[in-house]
Amino acid sequence: MAQRRNADFVLYPGDTVFIDHSPWLTVRDVFSVVTTAAVITSAIAQILWESR
Numbered sequence: 001m002a003q004r005r006n007a008d009f010v011l012y013p014g015d016t017v018f019i020d021h022s023p024w025l026t027v028r029d030v031f032s033v034v035t036t037a038a039v040i041t042s043a044i045a046q047i048l049w050e051s052r
């Protein structure tokens with residue numbers, strides 16, 4: 001890669017970039033699922049609490 005110029009790495013509209021799966025992506029995916037579950041649980045709890 002040291003022999004490449006910056007112009008060789010120009011992206012154009014419609015280009016697709018693939019990124020290998022890494023441990024950081026796994027952590028982000030788990031965090032996203034847990035956060036979504038927490039928001040849904042909180043909303044249900046508030047609805048049930050207000051309907052008392």
